[in-house]
Amino acid sequence: METPTPYNKRVYLDNAATTPMDERVFEAMKPLLITHFGNPSSIHAEGRKAKSILEQSRKTIASLLKVSASEIIFTSGGTEADNTAIRMSVKSLGVKNIITSPIEHHAVLHTIEELEQEGVIKMHLLNVDSKGKINAAELEEKVSVLPHCLVSLMHGNNEIGTINDIAAIGNICKQYNALFHTDTVQTMGHFPMDFNTLNIDFAAGSAHKFNGPKGVGFLYVAKKNKIAPMLTGGGQERGHRAGTENIAGIAGMAKALDLSIAELEKDKVKIENLKAQLKQELINHFEGIEFMGDTENALYTVLNVSFPPILPSDLFLFQLDLHGISVSAGSACASGANQGSHVLQAIGAKHDRNYIRFSFGKFNEAEELKIVIDRIYKIFQEQQS
Numbered sequence: 273m274e275t276p277t278p279y280n281k282r283v284y285l286d287n288a289a290t291t292p293m294d295e296r297v298f299e300a301m302k303p304l305l306i307t308h309f310g311n312p313s314s315i316h317a318e319g320r321k322a323k324s325i326l327e328q329s330r331k332t333i334a335s336l337l338k339v340s341a342s343e344i345i346f347t348s349g350g351t352e353a354d355n356t357a358i359r360m361s362v363k364s365l366g367v368k369n370i371i372t373s374p375i376e377h378h379a380v381l382h383t384i385e386e387l388e389q390e391g392v393i394k395m396h397l398l399n400v401d402s403k404g405k406i407n408a409a410e411l412e413e414k415v416s417v418l419p420h421c422l423v424s425l426m427h428g429n430n431e432i433g434t435i436n437d438i439a440a441i442g443n444i445c446k447q448y449n450a451l452f453h454t455d456t457v458q459t460m461g462h463f464p465m466d467f468n469t470l471n472i473d474f475a476a477g478s479a480h481k482f483n484g485p486k487g488v489g490f491l492y493v494a495k496k497n498k499i500a501p502m503l504t505g506g507g508q509e510r511g512h513r514a515g516t517e518n519i520a521g522i523a524g525m526a527k528a529l530d531l532s533i534a535e536l537e538k539d540k541v542k543i544e545n546l547k548a549q550l551k552q553e554l555i556n557h558f559e560g561i562e563f564m565g566d567t568e569n570a571l572y573t574v575l576n577v578s579f580p581p582i583l584p585s586d587l588f589l590f591q592l593d594l595h596g597i598s599v600s601a602g603s604a605c606a607s608g609a610n611q612g613s614h615v616l617q618a619i620g621a622k623h624d625r626n627y628i629r630f631s632f633g634k635f636n637e638a639e640e641l642k643i644v645i646d647r648i649y650k651i652f653q654e655q656q657s
């Protein structure tokens with residue numbers, strides 16, 4: 273092993289949790305916080321300027337997704353976008369059955385569970401295999417018999433990276449007249465999106481997952497779906513979402529998505545190489561490691577690794593943090609205060625392992641991976657001595 277690097281050089285490999293802001297996004301946002309600070313609902317010059325920035329941002333995002341500007345509703349992030357799609361399709365579109373999977377983000381799962389507890393819908397969970405994949409035949413079987421149905425299945429899983437074929441799911445939904453909501457929070461800005469060719473009714477995006485600001489996102493709502501606002505008390509967003517718009521955040525998000533899509537191929541190659549390199553280095557240095565999720569078809573940004581158990585999960589994460597490595601951990605068991613990961617539990621992951629999610633971004637560099645390997649090696653040695 274090489275000479276250790278001081279721990280004050282931290283390595284951030286938690287980009288699925290959030291990404292650092294691109295400086296070009298920050299530059300685009302600055303004048304909107306200080307100079308063009310108007311409220312887009314005001315009719316004076318400052319207000320009109322803010323309104324034009326708002327609508328330009330909407331057009332930019334819509335054209336990147338190949339949809340109409342009127343199909344984009346700005347929200348406070350992915351959670352609000354998911355909530356709006358699910359709650360409002362029940363309230364406004366008469367949904368009575370929701371088909372989903374046990375590995376969805378809690379913004380989806382908890383919302384559906386709550387609606388079921390309120391007695392307004394029935395929830396139907398699909399099975400997932402050990403890689404987190406659904407079975408299209410099971411989906412079709414359920415969709416074909418359930419009336420007034422919404423299917424909510426994410427594009428890319430945030431914990432294990434498994435990807436759903438949203439084109440195929442959309443086709444099944446269309447065939448049986450079901451609505452389709454997909455959480456695209458982990459894929460937006462990382463995969464080309466053409467919603468015009470996909471049968472999708474709702475899709476959620478969040479700026480902080482593609483090097484934009486936190487606390488801002490959007491919901492794509494296909495034109496034919498007329499939904500009431502989830503937040504009431506103002507006519508903003510053409511009556512779809514009350515509340516003064518986060519203009520700087522929205523413009524920053526539009527800039528971030530524009531940059532992400534323009535530079536997608538370049539960034540993707542870089543990140544794919546980083547993931548492949550870390551994977552190989554881990555195989556070279558640690559015996560008995562395994563990779564979680566669908567390793568054949570996964571997010572190129574996420575690598576979920578199962579390590580032999582050297583420490584309880586939370587202590588392993590703590591050690592990594594102490595050694596200057598920022599990652600996420602999950603465990604497959606729910607014990608005491610530790611609720612574990614519902615995703616790892618759902619795919620039947622072994623209980624006696626340490627699971628670490630490494631997630632990469634465009635600002636990571638290959639040298640950082642060597643540091644990570646050195647430090648994890650050191651933690652293993654310390655535990656084994």
Ligand SMILES: Cc1ncc(COP(=O)(O)O)c(C=O)c1O
Binds near residue numbers: 430
């Ligand atoms: C798949 C997925 N959906 C939804 C969210 C929530 O997004 P936000 O943090 O913008 O509310 C996240 C964030 O971790 C996510 O990974």
